[in-house]
Structure formats: C-alpha cells, structure tokens
Amino acid sequence: MHKDEIICTIQGVSKLYRVKKGFFSAKTMEIQALDNVSLKVRRQEILGLVGESGCGKSTLARLILGLEKPSAGKINFEGIDLSALKGDHLKRFRKKVQMVFQDPFSSLNPKKTIFQIISQPLRIHGICPRSELRREVRRLLEMAGLHNPGIENRYPHEFSGGQRQRIGIARALATRPDLVVMDEPTSALDVSIQAQIINLILDLQESRNITCLFISHDLPIVEFVSHRVAVMYKGAIVEIMPKERFGLVQKGLDTPHHPYTDFLMKSVPVPTPEASMCGTGQTDHDLEEPFEVKSSRWDNLSGCKFYPRCPHATQKCKDEKPLPVEISQGHTIFCHLFTPSDKELGTNEV
Template sequence: MMNDSNQPLLRVVNLKKHFPGPRGRFGAHSAAVKAVDGVDLELRRGETLALVGESGSGKSTLGRAILQLERPSSGQVLFDGVDLVGVPDKGMRRYRRRMQMVFQDPHASLNPRMSVFDIISEPLVIHGLCGSRTERKRRVAELLDMVSLPSSAGDRYPREFSGGQRQRIGIARALAVRPEMIVADEAVSALDVSIQAQIINLLNAVQKELNLAHLFIAHDLSVVHHIADRVAVMYLGKVVEIGTGEAIFKDPRHPYTRLLLQAAPIPDPRIEAERRAAAPTGRGDWRSSYTAEMAAAPLFEVAPGHLVQALPEVVAQAKPYGARP
C-alpha cells in the first residue's frame, strides 16, 4: 500500500493555519488571522499541481504548512500515508529527504557565506548521502550539469551569479537528495520575464525526468498555464476552485477564478479572444459581495474532477451538467 501508484503521495485534509492576531492593550489577542482555513488537496507522483491566488490568499503558508516549516493549527498532512503534523521536529528529518522546496527570492535563499559547492552538498551532508568528498564532488558536478551551470560554479559564491543562475543553484540544492516531492513557492516571480521561461522549463524538465510530485505556487496564471496538470485556486485561505488546467482556464466557474483570469492575459490569441468575450462585465465590486456565508460553502463537483465552492450562482449554472451535491 505504501508505494501504490494509485495512492496520492500527498493528501492534505482540512488543514488550518491560524496566526494569533496582534496583542491588544491588556495582552489579549485580537481575532486570529486565518491564513489557511480548511484546505483539502491531493497530489500524485509525477503530477504538477499549481496553487494560485493573490498575495495574502494563504498559498505560501499552505506550502510551508505542508512541509511543516510552519506547524499547522489543525488538520492532517498525509505524506505517503504518514500524518506529518504529529511528527516531532527531530523525526521530520527522514521525511525532509523526500520533500524539498524551491524558494521565491534567489537572493535571500542562499547563504552568502557559503560557496556554491557547500550549498549544494549541504543536504547530502545532512542526510549522510555521498560519504566521501570525492563522491560529493561528483554528485554536485552532476547536479550543476542538470541545471545547466558549469561545474566551475562550485568554487564561487552566490553573489557572483545572476538571479536566474541563483535559482538554478536553489533547484540543484533541492534535487540533491533525490526527493519525491518539490514545493516551488513563487519560484519565478522574482525573476525577469525572459528568465522566468527558462526556469519554468527547467523545473518542468526535471519534474518529468525524475517523476516528481510538484506543487507549484504562483500568483501569475500565465506562468501556470504551461506546466500545471491541475490548478487549485485559493482565496482567503480556502481552495475555491480546483480542476485540470484545461477546466480552470477554459471553463472557470468561481467568480474569483474569473477575476484572476481577467487579470492575466493568455498568450494565445484565440483563447484570449474567447475569454474576453465570456468575461462578465459591469458586475461592480465582487469582493464586497463575498459574504462569510459564501466563504463557508463546501466544494461542489461541477464536472468530474472539477470542484468549485458551492456559491448560489455556481450551483445554478452547474445544473445542466447534472452535478451531484
């Protein structure tokens, strides 16, 4: 059962991460910030799931909570059948080998005082892989080659590299321990647009080559379009719509998803024209009409594998599909 390929590698069940609000005058906390407020997700081996939403929607917190970098307030993170929420910090090490992260800011995520060789070989040292220095050298050269950096890069320091090159170093570090899952938290949003494509192609290539489960967190839908098998849209700490890339881009049901799509042009004139024609107009400020009651609505399956928050308008529109409640 442990390695059953039909079993998702990662299953997130009703995950919540609440941060205490600012302290008031008498030391009492005001209302908690519900960064992640009851999320359910599944991620299979070899699958790319994109997590999109605006800043503050909780997508980065969700990524960190899955990796236990921020301990969740409640819920379950089942990684290969084991609930990581109950695993103490010390016991996490053996799971960290299997799930790695690529960070947003390539200038901040590499220790400026470590050489590139030390940075990439650090996970090998931590997990006791590649015992001797010659073995580590060979593995680092292999990894540098995989991310298209010259092997001479090992002797240099992060500051000597551009943003895109640094992100390649970060990816090499994440791949060093041969993980099964990678969480890329806005991995390209700090890069120039011309470099973004290179890094996305690199991530996509290694994901295919190593059959990685890939959770790709982004706020830019046009970036997601190329690589995601499935897309989950987050708003105010909840997943409001989830489905295949095609379903989300061609048949968005949730008003927030539509809002996001309107904000991002799609580099395909045909789809772009269709989308513009279908875009609702003159709807006023949708956000202000989004009530707490609507936010609490459960997910509703409008088509196989396409789930949307059960807002009245979504349910009404979904009737022709004969969807089950």
C-alpha cells in the same frame, strides 16, 4: 508507482495566527490564514496553486513542509501523519520533501561556496560518500544547466538571479526528493529568465519523476506548468480542475468556473496593438469595480468568503458555506451557483 497514487493529503487544515492589533497595543487579534483546506496531491503531478497575495499560499507550503503546525486538521505524507513525525522519521521526511524559494538572493548563504551549499544536504542525509561529494555537486549543477567548470568554488553573489535559482533547484534536488514545493519560484526573475527556469522545472519534473506543488499568483505561468490547478481565496480552496479546464487558452469557450476564478482570469492583461503602443495591457475587466470591500468584513462571514465581491451573490451565499460540486471529472467548484446533483461530493475533499 501509479500516477493516481496520492502522495500528500491535506485534510480540513486551518491555520490561525495571533497578531498584535497595533504597534503600541497589547491587544491581539486572530488572522485566519487557512480555513478548512482539503487537497490531495497526486504522485508525479505538478499541482498549481493560484490566488492573490495574502490568500494563504505560503502558509499552506510551510505546513506541508512541516515548518509549522496546523491549528486544526491533518497533513499526511505517504501515509504518515506529519504531527507524529520525530527522530529518524522526521529526518527521512526532510529528505523526501524539499523547497524552492521565491527569492534566489536571500535563499543562498552568501558566506558559503556553491559546493558547501549543495553538499550540505548530501552530507546530512548520507546521499553519497565523502569522496564522491564533488562529483555529485557538479552533476547536480550540470543537471540544473550550470556547465562552467569550477562554478562550485564560487560564491552566490557572483551569479545572476536566474543562475541562483538554478543553484536553489540543484540544492532542492540533491536529496532526490519525492515532493518539491516551489513557492513563487520565478516571481523575482526577469520575464526571459522566467521562461528558462520554467522549462528547466518541466524537464526535471519529467526526467526525475518528482511531484511538484507549484505556487504562484501568475496565472499564465501556472497554466503552462501545471497538470491540475487549485484556486485559493481568503484561505480556502474555491475551485480545483485539470489544466485543460483552467482555460486561459480556452478563453471565450464556455467552461464554467467559480466567480473568483472568472474574475482572476479576466484580470490577466490581454496584449493588444493599441495597449502595446500605449505601454499598458488591456484587461477585460475593471479591477476597481465592483469589489471594494473592507478586509475585516471577510473573516466573519458564515457563508461564502467571496460573497462581498461576487457579482452573482444571493442571500444563500451570505448565510451558507458552499459545498464542493464536481461539475465534470476532476473539476470541483465550491459555489452555490452550481447546484449539487448526484455528483456532489458531500465533503470538502478534492
């Protein structure tokens, strides 16, 4: 098994949703949740996916998990096209790809004991004999840092948010998956608990060699956990880079980024003594300005989607979709600011 091996290929994937225009209206309109997304997930990496709320992160997660079908494009997992999966192949796929949800309160069935919750995937996929189920559930709980004896006989409401997320992680790892999609796994947790869950995820990823798609809108967390980071804006990937180039730690150094990534990074609050005394975080950037745009203007753009918000926008940005430019090894940006050279990829695959 080689680390550069591709486990999942997302190729030119778009997703349209048809929604009612208003509560009483019979008219419908289309929402483009994903627009021609291409991405390769490498085996045993943690690929971070960041972008503001509504940019399509969870939609991409649902498509990778096979819970919904793309409107266009293909998703390939270990060489098999997801749209062709049926019967035993589909069951095998469900065993290999698991999910950790954002909300540890609603993602566990309140009527079932922890034993029932974690043993279900073990039974469905025949992971271990019936007589071994209890021992395996205890082993998984221990692995997720839950050591109290008899814990498996209790119900979800008896646990705190952090403990429930540990249970969710134990359940996801029960089938010994190759790929785990984590959609905002720490967003519902207190900051101190977030750190514990992040450390658990890092330990497990390393000890069990899993591949992880880690979705979050929290840049410092994504930078901390990921090997590579992809940035999404309005349903499209705008930049993908190795963690070292993501650059919150390199703030002030001269790493070039897509203007949207720059904007996101500058929006991360920088704690200063004055700000702590006033109870506010200081940002380098005024979030209100100059980015006031009506949402309807985003969807019909023929050029770059960030054009209406971009301080560097030109006529070309308005008219033409930017092609990916690999500015250094593994660092690709979709932006006209970066001139295509001989390193230009020419496709939108990253």
